[in-house]
Amino acid sequence: MAEAGQGTALPRLLTTPAEVRAALAGRGRVGLVPTMGYLHEGHATLIAQARAECDVVVVSVFVNPMQFGPTEDLAKYPRDLERDLGVAGAAGADFVFHPAAGAMYPAGFSTRVEISGVSEPLDGAARPGHFTGVATVVLKLLNIVQPTRAYFGEKDWQQLAVVRRLVSDLDLNTEIVGVPTVRASADTPHAGLALSSRNTYLSPEQQRRATVLSRALRAVQTAYAGGERDTGRLRQAGLDVLGSEPELALDYLAVVGPDLRDVPRLTDDPLNRVLVAGRLFGVRLIDNMPLGVAPTVAAASAAAPSPSAPTPA
Amino acid sequence: MAEAGQGTALPRLLTTPAEVRAALAGRGRVGLVPTMGYLHEGHATLIAQARAECDVVVVSVFVNPMQFGPTEDLAKYPRDLERDLGVAGAAGADFVFHPAAGAMYPAGFSTRVEISGVSEPLDGAARPGHFTGVATVVLKLLNIVQPTRAYFGEKDWQQLAVVRRLVSDLDLNTEIVGVPTVRASADTPHAGLALSSRNTYLSPEQQRRATVLSRALRAVQTAYAGGERDTGRLRQAGLDVLGSEPELALDYLAVVGPDLRDVPRLTDDPLNRVLVAGRLFGVRLIDNMPLGVAPTVAAASAAAPSPSAPTPA
CATH class of the missing domain: 3.30.1300.10 (Pantoate-beta-alanine ligase, C-terminal domain)
Structure with missing residues (x-):
C-alpha cells in the first residue's frame, strides 16, 4: 500500500485528480439509473443500456421533494413501487434503491448544491430552485452508489447538462451517459410523444x-x-x-x-x-x-396510455 | 456480481444508504489530511494520526482561493511546497496532492455548496462566503481522494462542524476525525498560542x-x-x-x-x-x-516562530 515508507522519505507528489485516482484503488463497474419511479419504456431503455455496459445495475426510485416547487405536483406524482420492481427487473436491474424521504433529508439537513450558468435559463427560470434540488439529490445518489456510469434520459436535456456540470465541477468519478428520448411509436395515436x-x-x-x-x-x-x-x-x-x-x-x-x-x-x-x-x-x-442530426422517430414498443420520462424530473 | 439474474427476476430492494454500501464493493483504508500547506506541528499531528489509523495517507496542499474574501490574505498566504514535502514525509504521508488552482477551478466552473445553519454565525458572519468555499473544496477533495477517514484540526472548530454537516447531508463515505489543537509549549515565550x-x-x-x-x-x-x-x-x-x-x-x-x-x-x-x-x-x-473538559496544554515540540493551524482555513 504505502509506496513511500514512514519516517523521512519524501512522499510522491500528485498534481491532478487523475493522478490521485490512478494512485489509489479500483473496483467493479456499477451502473446507476436515477429515476422518480413509475417506470416506462424510456427508463427500461436506460436500464438495459446499463445492464449491457456494467457488472451491477442499480435503479434508484425516489420522488425527490427538493426539486418540486410549492405549487407543483409532488403529492400527486404517480407512484407504484411494486410495478417498478417488475419493470426494473425485466430490464436487467440488480438492485432498486428506494429510500424514504426522511432517510434522504433527515432533521437538520442544511446543504444545497447551487449550479450557476447552465441551470439558470429555461426550466431554471420557469421552476425556481428545481435544479438545486436535482443537483443535490443526484449528488447524494452518486455518493451513495458511487457508480462507474450513471444513465440519464435526454428528454431532460437541461438536467443532463446540469448533472454533467456537477460531476465535472465536483470531481466525481462517474461517467454520465445521456440516452436518447424514447417516444410513442408510429403505430399509436400519439406517435412521437416523448414518454413521461x-x-x-x-x-x-x-x-x-x-x-x-x-x-x-x-x-x-x-x-x-x-x-x-x-x-x-x-x-x-x-x-x-x-x-x-x-x-x-x-x-x-x-x-x-x-x-x-x-x-x-x-x-x-x-x-x-x-x-x-x-x-x-x-x-x-x-x-x-x-439540431443538425437527421430527424428520426425512436420507436418504443410502448402501448397506448403508458407513461414516460427518464430520470428525476 | 449480479445477485438477481437478468430477465424477469425481481431486484433486491434497498432502502438506506448503508444497505447500498453494504451491497456494493469495498477497498483499503485511505486517510486524507486536507491542508493549505506551510505545514507545522499541528498538521504533523494530524498526519501522524492518519498514519497510525490508515493504510495510505494523502496530504492535500492547496491554498483554496474560493474560501478567501476579496480583502483577505490569499496572495500573501505563506507557501513552501518543498518544506511541506519534508514535513509531510517525516510525519508519515505517502502522497501529497498539490493541484494547481486552474485544475481545481477550470474555466466554466460554476458549482457552490451552500450549508445553512452551522455555517452562518461566527466566522460565517465575519467572512461572507468563506464556508461556501470551504465546503466546496473539501467536497472536491473528498471526491478525488475518497478517503476512509479525513482529519481536521479542532482549531477550526466551526469548519469542522461545517464539514461534518457536509459529509452527513451528502452521504459521503468518509469518517471525519477532529484532532485537538496543538499549542506552543509551556517553555516558549508564546506558550499556549494555537499553532497556525x-x-x-x-x-x-x-x-x-x-x-x-x-x-x-x-x-x-x-x-x-x-x-x-x-x-x-x-x-x-x-x-x-x-x-x-x-x-x-x-x-x-x-x-x-x-x-x-x-x-x-x-x-x-x-x-x-x-x-x-x-x-x-x-x-x-x-x-x-x-468547556466541561479539564483545561490542558497540548504541548507541541514547536520551537519559537514556527507557524501553525491544521487544515484549510
Whole structure:
C-alpha cells in the first residue's frame, strides 16, 4: 500500500485528480439509473443500456421533494413501487434503491448544491430552485452508489447538462451517459410523444393533442436541416405549429447552442438543440430534439396510455 | 456480481444508504489530511494520526482561493511546497496532492455548496462566503481522494462542524476525525498560542501578545469549571482578559452549545465550546477551547516562530 515508507522519505507528489485516482484503488463497474419511479419504456431503455455496459445495475426510485416547487405536483406524482420492481427487473436491474424521504433529508439537513450558468435559463427560470434540488439529490445518489456510469434520459436535456456540470465541477468519478428520448411509436395515436411519467395525467385524446410539442420540435429540425441558422426564424417554425393548440400555455420554445443560452445565430455544433416546455390540460410537459442530426422517430414498443420520462424530473 | 439474474427476476430492494454500501464493493483504508500547506506541528499531528489509523495517507496542499474574501490574505498566504514535502514525509504521508488552482477551478466552473445553519454565525458572519468555499473544496477533495477517514484540526472548530454537516447531508463515505489543537509549549515565550500558518505574519513579541486569545479562552474554561452556565457571565470572564490587549480588534468571543448558536444558558454537553476571533497586528487569528473538559496544554515540540493551524482555513 504505502509506496513511500514512514519516517523521512519524501512522499510522491500528485498534481491532478487523475493522478490521485490512478494512485489509489479500483473496483467493479456499477451502473446507476436515477429515476422518480413509475417506470416506462424510456427508463427500461436506460436500464438495459446499463445492464449491457456494467457488472451491477442499480435503479434508484425516489420522488425527490427538493426539486418540486410549492405549487407543483409532488403529492400527486404517480407512484407504484411494486410495478417498478417488475419493470426494473425485466430490464436487467440488480438492485432498486428506494429510500424514504426522511432517510434522504433527515432533521437538520442544511446543504444545497447551487449550479450557476447552465441551470439558470429555461426550466431554471420557469421552476425556481428545481435544479438545486436535482443537483443535490443526484449528488447524494452518486455518493451513495458511487457508480462507474450513471444513465440519464435526454428528454431532460437541461438536467443532463446540469448533472454533467456537477460531476465535472465536483470531481466525481462517474461517467454520465445521456440516452436518447424514447417516444410513442408510429403505430399509436400519439406517435412521437416523448414518454413521461406525467403522461399518465392525460387522457388518450389529450396525449394525442400533446404531440403538438414533438411536431413543433420536428418543424424546427426541418428548418435547421434546410440550412436555416437564424434562431428567430428557427423558433418561428416551431411557434407556427404550437399556435395550432389553443390549450397550450407555453413556458418557452428555445433554440440554443451547447451552453443553453439564446444566441441570434447558431454555428454548426452537434449540441445545438431545440427545447420546449408548457402546460397542456394542466400538466407541465417538456421535450427537446437535437439540431443538425437527421430527424428520426425512436420507436418504443410502448402501448397506448403508458407513461414516460427518464430520470428525476 | 449480479445477485438477481437478468430477465424477469425481481431486484433486491434497498432502502438506506448503508444497505447500498453494504451491497456494493469495498477497498483499503485511505486517510486524507486536507491542508493549505506551510505545514507545522499541528498538521504533523494530524498526519501522524492518519498514519497510525490508515493504510495510505494523502496530504492535500492547496491554498483554496474560493474560501478567501476579496480583502483577505490569499496572495500573501505563506507557501513552501518543498518544506511541506519534508514535513509531510517525516510525519508519515505517502502522497501529497498539490493541484494547481486552474485544475481545481477550470474555466466554466460554476458549482457552490451552500450549508445553512452551522455555517452562518461566527466566522460565517465575519467572512461572507468563506464556508461556501470551504465546503466546496473539501467536497472536491473528498471526491478525488475518497478517503476512509479525513482529519481536521479542532482549531477550526466551526469548519469542522461545517464539514461534518457536509459529509452527513451528502452521504459521503468518509469518517471525519477532529484532532485537538496543538499549542506552543509551556517553555516558549508564546506558550499556549494555537499553532497556525498565519502566526508567521507575527514577530516573536507579537506572538507573545497573541497569547491573550488562549488566555481569555482559558478564563472562560475556568469559570465554566467553577459551575458558571450563564453565557453572558462566561463571556465576560474572557472579555476581561481580552481587554488587556489594546491592539486587538475583536470579531467575536462566543460561548456556544453544540449547534454553535448563542444561548442564554448552557446545559452540560461535551460539545459546549468557547470561540474567539479577531485581528491583532493586522493578522486575523482564531482559537477555541472545549468547556466541561479539564483545561490542558497540548504541548507541541514547536520551537519559537514556527507557524501553525491544521487544515484549510
